[in-house]
Amino acid sequence: MSSKKNRFEVRGLIASFVIIAVCEVFFLMDIYADFFRIDIDTTWFDHDQIEFVAVVTLAFSLGVIGLQIIRLLKRHRQAEEVVETASGELYHVIQKHFVGWGLSPSEKEVAFLLIKGMSTQEIADLRATKIGTVKSQTSSIYQKANLKGRSELVAFFVEDLLSGETILHENRPESV
Numbered sequence: 210m211s212s213k214k215n216r217f218e219v220r221g222l223i224a225s226f227v228i229i230a231v232c233e234v235f236f237l238m239d240i241y242a243d244f245f246r247i248d249i250d251t252t253w254f255d256h257d258q259i260e261f262v263a264v265v266t267l268a269f270s271l272g273v274i275g276l277q278i279i280r281l282l283k284r285h286r287q288a289e290e291v292v293e294t295a296s297g298e299l300y301h302v303i304q305k306h307f308v309g310w311g312l313s314p315s316e317k318e319v320a321f322l323l324i325k326g327m328s329t330q331e332i333a334d335l336r337a338t339k340i341g342t343v344k345s346q347t348s349s350i351y352q353k354a355n356l357k358g359r360s361e362l363v364a365f366f367v368e369d370l371l372s373g374e375t376i377l378h379e380n381r382p383e384s385v
Contacts, residue, residue, distance in 0.1 A: 225270035232263045310353045
């Protein structure tokens with residue numbers, strides 16, 4: 210169903226583009242003829258009728274393109290909402306595991322920064338602590354989570370996302 214709808218939308222945009230291009234050529238020829246005072250009336254169509262048809266088809270094409278823009282903006286908003294929801298849900302899933310592992314507030318913060326890809330030095334600088342403190346906290350995090358290092362910590366959360374499991378139905382803590 211979606212594929213047919215997409216093909217229809219693409220064909221509508223292509224048709225609109227062709228109509229606009231043909232009308233553009235006509236209007237450029239019309240301007241050229243007016244500039245050099247060339248009469249381009251034909252016996253089978255009056256010049257005014259041709260201009261009227263061109264303007265009406267342009268209006269139709271603009272309507273089709275306008276509808277496509279509205280549809281695309283709606284899809285974009287929906288996609289943003291899905292991403293925002295998934296981000297929020299992922300945060301709650303991560304938080305749930307941190308609580309289950311018994312991480313302290315400082316360890317939770319360090320763990321989030323590790324997952325975000327920050328180096329030990331960057332975490333120490335950001336938290337205004339010594340690098341040894343951060344190393345101690347990371348070691349404690351890995352021990353409590355029964356993980357061997359940063360890559361396993363990140364993989365622990367990414368694996369579920371990549372396997373296609375949904376995080377939207379997980380039971381999450383009410384207040385975090």
